[in-house]
Amino acid sequence: MRIGILTGGGDCPGLNAVIRGIVKSAPDDVEILGIMHGWKGLVDLEYITLTDDDVEGIHIIGGTILGTSRTNPFKSEEMSQKLEENVKKIGLDAVIAIGGDDTLSVAAKLSSMGYNVVGVPKTIDNDVSNTDFTFGYHTAVNVGADAIDRLHSTAKSHGRVIFVELMGREAGWITIEAGLAAGAHLILIPEYPMTIDEIVNYVKERMENKGYMIVAVAEGFKPTELENVVGDKSEIDAFGHIRLGGIAHYMAEIIKERTGYDTRSVVLGHLLRGGTPTAFDRILGTRYGVHAMKLVLDKDFGRMVALKGNEIISIPLEYAIATKKYVPFDYYKLAQIFFG
Amino acid sequence: MRIGILTGGGDCPGLNAVIRGIVKSAPDDVEILGIMHGWKGLVDLEYITLTDDDVEGIHIIGGTILGTSRTNPFKSEEMSQKLEENVKKIGLDAVIAIGGDDTLSVAAKLSSMGYNVVGVPKTIDNDVSNTDFTFGYHTAVNVGADAIDRLHSTAKSHGRVIFVELMGREAGWITIEAGLAAGAHLILIPEYPMTIDEIVNYVKERMENKGYMIVAVAEGFKPTELENVVGDKSEIDAFGHIRLGGIAHYMAEIIKERTGYDTRSVVLGHLLRGGTPTAFDRILGTRYGVHAMKLVLDKDFGRMVALKGNEIISIPLEYAIATKKYVPFDYYKLAQIFFG
Amino acid sequence: MRIGILTGGGDCPGLNAVIRGIVKSAPDDVEILGIMHGWKGLVDLEYITLTDDDVEGIHIIGGTILGTSRTNPFKSEEMSQKLEENVKKIGLDAVIAIGGDDTLSVAAKLSSMGYNVVGVPKTIDNDVSNTDFTFGYHTAVNVGADAIDRLHSTAKSHGRVIFVELMGREAGWITIEAGLAAGAHLILIPEYPMTIDEIVNYVKERMENKGYMIVAVAEGFKPTELENVVGDKSEIDAFGHIRLGGIAHYMAEIIKERTGYDTRSVVLGHLLRGGTPTAFDRILGTRYGVHAMKLVLDKDFGRMVALKGNEIISIPLEYAIATKKYVPFDYYKLAQIFFG
Amino acid sequence: MRIGILTGGGDCPGLNAVIRGIVKSAPDDVEILGIMHGWKGLVDLEYITLTDDDVEGIHIIGGTILGTSRTNPFKSEEMSQKLEENVKKIGLDAVIAIGGDDTLSVAAKLSSMGYNVVGVPKTIDNDVSNTDFTFGYHTAVNVGADAIDRLHSTAKSHGRVIFVELMGREAGWITIEAGLAAGAHLILIPEYPMTIDEIVNYVKERMENKGYMIVAVAEGFKPTELENVVGDKSEIDAFGHIRLGGIAHYMAEIIKERTGYDTRSVVLGHLLRGGTPTAFDRILGTRYGVHAMKLVLDKDFGRMVALKGNEIISIPLEYAIATKKYVPFDYYKLAQIFFG
Secondary structure, eight states: OEEEEEEOSSOOTTHHHHHHHHHHHSOTTOEEEEETTTTHHHHTTOEEEEOTGGGTTGGGSSSOTTOOOOOOGGGSHHHHHHHHHHHHHTTOSEEEEEESHHHHHHHHHHHHTTOOEEEEEOOTTOOBTTSSOOTTHHHHHHHHHHHHHHHHHHHHHHTOEEEEEESOSSOOHHHHHHHHHTTOSEEEOTTSOOOHHHHHHHHHHHHHHHSOEEEEEETTOOOTTHHHHOSOGGGBOTTSOBOTTHHHHHHHHHHHHHHOOOEEEEEOGGGGGOSOOOHHHHHHHHHHHHHHHHHHHTTOOSEEEEEETTEEEEEEGGGTTOOBOOOOHHHHHHHHTTOO | OEEEEEEOSSOOTTHHHHHHHHHHHSOTTOEEEEETTTTHHHHTTOEEEEOTGGGTTGGGSSSOTTOOOOOOGGGSHHHHHHHHHHHHHTTOSEEEEEESHHHHHHHHHHHHTTOOEEEEEOOTTOOBTTSSOOTTHHHHHHHHHHHHHHHHHHHHHHTOEEEEEESOSSOOHHHHHHHHHTTOSEEEOTTSOOOHHHHHHHHHHHHHHHSOEEEEEETTOOOTTHHHHOSOGGGBOTTSOBOTTHHHHHHHHHHHHHHOOOEEEEEOGGGGGOSOOOHHHHHHHHHHHHHHHHHHHTTOOSEEEEEETTEEEEEEGGGTTOOBOOOOHHHHHHHHTTOO | OEEEEEEOSSOOTTHHHHHHHHHHHSOTTOEEEEETTTTHHHHTTOEEEOOGGGGTTGGGSSSOTTOOOOOOGGGSHHHHHHHHHHHHHTTOSEEEEEESHHHHHHHHHHHHTTOOEEEEEOOTTOOBTTSSOOTTHHHHHHHHHHHHHHHHHHHHHHTOEEEEEESOSSOOHHHHHHHHHTTOSEEEOTTSOOOHHHHHHHHHHHHHHHSOEEEEEETTOOOTTHHHHOSOGGGBOTTSOBOTTHHHHHHHHHHHHHHOOOEEEEEOGGGGGOSOOOHHHHHHHHHHHHHHHHHHHTTOOSEEEEEETTEEEEEEGGGTTOOBOOOOHHHHHHHHTTOO | OEEEEEEOSSOOTTHHHHHHHHHHHSOTTOEEEEETTTTHHHHTTOEEEEOGGGGTTGGGSSSOTTOOOOOOGGGSHHHHHHHHHHHHHTTOSEEEEEESHHHHHHHHHHHHTTOOEEEEEOOTTOOBTTSSOOTTHHHHHHHHHHHHHHHHHHHHHHTOEEEEEESOSSOOHHHHHHHHHTTOSEEEOTTSOOOHHHHHHHHHHHHHHHSOEEEEEETTOOOTTHHHHOSOGGGBOTTSOBOTTHHHHHHHHHHHHHHOOOEEEEEOGGGGGOSOOOHHHHHHHHHHHHHHHHHHHTTOOSEEEEEETTEEEEEEGGGTTOOBOOOOHHHHHHHHTTOO
């Protein structure tokens, strides 16, 4: 038996734990091919064989040893043909695809075409509704909380308002949890817009009472009246997100102008997705990998692994690209208790 | 309204997040008294008032600002009488008790006597069956995994077998998850005893193939034939656990004797329960605290907060001291995949 | 005896260790006043008394419990008069000033006017020539190296060039040492300009051979031909530094344009100066504080503490604002060995 | 030209940085052989070739990729003969030996016999008098301080005295600096013995005033009246050090007996020498490696690299095994300021 595994989309701490979990739990007579750079490797026929020795200790390393790309082979007739040819050429009995919406939608399509495919969900944003948690998310929250912890002392020493920008274009999970964990004094996420006036009021109250402030803001947050405020529309991208310098920079500027307080901005960006995974993410990735291999051995194809409570289960692959999981209002209200 | 809160039993990262969650979510007309040193503080009438300012930033600090003890007031008529008197004397409308089996059994008893009590479960060992996770556990696993990460390089450089001992007298959760996360080559937990011969075989195979080895062992693990091996019975305590020097030390000695390999032992002990909580534990503690306050305000007494999936729920307090949650065989089999 | 202590300029991990060192080593009959917000606190007469209890455990906290500002009282007659009045009013027998060039130049001036002043040098950039190391610097290098460590895996997984920007407007110490420690593949610092062509060559060679790259760049680095490249001069500030978005952002844009490789930028900014100090910085701060107190007790005024090898010594305060310590060519050549 | 490099004695964070520094700074026409397991590899003729690719990124990994041993080839005629034969057989033009007293005494002997040898000093204890710092030491102090930081909260919550044992058989550097950095309330090192009565007094005073206490104790510390206290002499080893359970365990027992306070002990042991080096140690190792290679290229044999202030220098190899660097009384007095 010959199985191909690949990782697609943005990288995420825990991908290597999934890979190791798959390889280590494969029986001796199963050969594992690591397809390089996501679906692209099946188009270009670039792959390596993976043995137990190749994956020794990789679960503590961030990123993915297989590389990744955002290539969607169904975007061109030529590529998809190449892919189908290659799957036959190297005799793949099954493919395990680890990735987000885009990667798994290709997997679902291949599955519907009759190929043996198993999916492993990956999103650092934790915004998939069919699984309690995705790996990489806890690491991102921990790194974010750790960074905010560090910013408290400098904000306090100088009496400043620091806006710290975290990932989350549409769902604010990383921002709200890192902000909650590290005691940010205001949390701004895409799900719950706020007017600049409201923000100004929060800033004034906190600064008058305590003299310094940390605001956690998701990259996708947009103040309600943004369009009226920003003159040059070219600074807002197709999603309505702020472009140049990021939302943290923008908020720091406008709040300084409106309140007179000394403001600063910090953008965490790629720091959140790099580096060694937390124990939780290593374990979750490992369990996902082992379960994906089990699905293959059980010939339970067209399915995706998921976490429910403490159990690893599987669900149909076509559910993978289901509704997004946004921060619910109850959770936001919980965070609000600690504002100010 | 006047509410007393207390922390009992062994300390745990996240206790202060619970305290802050309670205080910050209390309405302005609710006064919070922090009872010192667990139930002991209600016997000796030692307490402080807690305001928002008192709990600013404490959620990132390990331990408990209220101190803790293992005092069980129902162990003596005098103490329990004193306690009842004091609850009336200071006019407590409700008590929120944060603690493990012992602390919550007192809470359950008080509740059954008609007092208004709410419980928050605490066990660093994560061995409570009525909640998916308890706070402090993730921190302990992370610190344990981090320590094992550090031991790999020194074990490898010297070609040694290192036995690292983690907490877990009856349930092996911390040991199995830290060991799994950090790639221990053998994991020994109380739930799944092993003969010394089996351990010797694992050690020989790993050392012949790879030349170094990390064995994670829970403090409560006992090799099957322990009684025949240890001459002096005084070294085994009432639970059948090894006493002097700990099980890691004992295993290191006997494996050296049996295999000739260079062995060492490291006992993580109190390192696992100290220090700043992970983001996950800070959030879980915070959510527990907020929900406990909500139960009080809703006059939903005699209940304990719990985590199910991503939701905070509540269950009757008398369930708190329910069956222990041991490592199930399926989970142990998962870990076995990575032995060797 | 009554001594005032103050912290001025940008904050830095280790300031609180200095404060604790001073307070704990003061004899019982010496009263310590903590002047708030640097020299500003002596103008506005804002201060607190500091006892042993006030400084318990503060050495592990970043920033400064006394707050800081950049106020120079000698910039206005009124302020300097106020300051002199206040020094008499509260009867200060001596002042210990902890700060950088600006703060210590005020200290030197006061000393020359006959006041009893002792200085403690502070610069996170480590660019003072009269001391081997300043506290805070090691912490900044460690945080920077840790961040770069994290970026390796994501750069590698995506085949990207990541530009990471670190502090250093005129001296590149933090950038070169964090880059060297974390294996950056190119290090760009103000002392050693490079043409964009040279940078392009480094990028092409590394990308062709290894497929990913980390470039550490100091905020004050300027490519040689900058003026010809940047059309809009308003983007360059008075020092000739890039303004909008920072140099990392600028380099990422231009290198992408010139090489076609996928580039990203990360700005570490305030993360480097926040948070708990490393053990080295806690100890250095502590030793500085104790020695500064000793100078006061010995009535050895007009001097500044400094580190030479493993010894804490003192030098005349007027030397404090001496020549900057730049990265010497030999050290840069050492770093060059690891480029590519 | 063909150069052999080897690492001997106990492992230490930073060894791999030295190896990488040597390999990366070697000119293209110099071949580097990595001798395995210290001098043993020259006796058994076990070695690998080392290229730039082999050392990519290893400087962030603890331990040594070459393995290590304590083999002294001059302990037997047969081994030393074998070693000399092998040096000729593989045509080594020079050997760079990285190690402590034992490893470098072999190097010095070989040098005196006319072989081309360069030494790099290694001791995690920082007790070599001819260099300001050795690599690995800062990492050990940081890990130790971090562990003590963690213990504060648990000691405080329970009102305990925790004895934490750190490395240092004869010199107390790691213990005094980790203790100083992390605010231990008493520091016990081999250089400055104390009677148990004195220790009891410190404990009583601290416990009465503050209610909890951390005592940092070096493994080689011995209370003055030890011999009278310990009945069974077999528990003291040849150096007069406590054997069974370690000094921390012993002190915890006796202080509990003498004061009645609740005591605990934690032994950091191998945790201090494992894991990724701090930025400082990575840089120091790198600079040592580059300078060692330079000495070889300059044919400046029979010398050892060293750090003086901020400069890397070299000194005669026979000085390597010079007088130990103990904690001086002035430094101990500094630490005493913070006792209690």
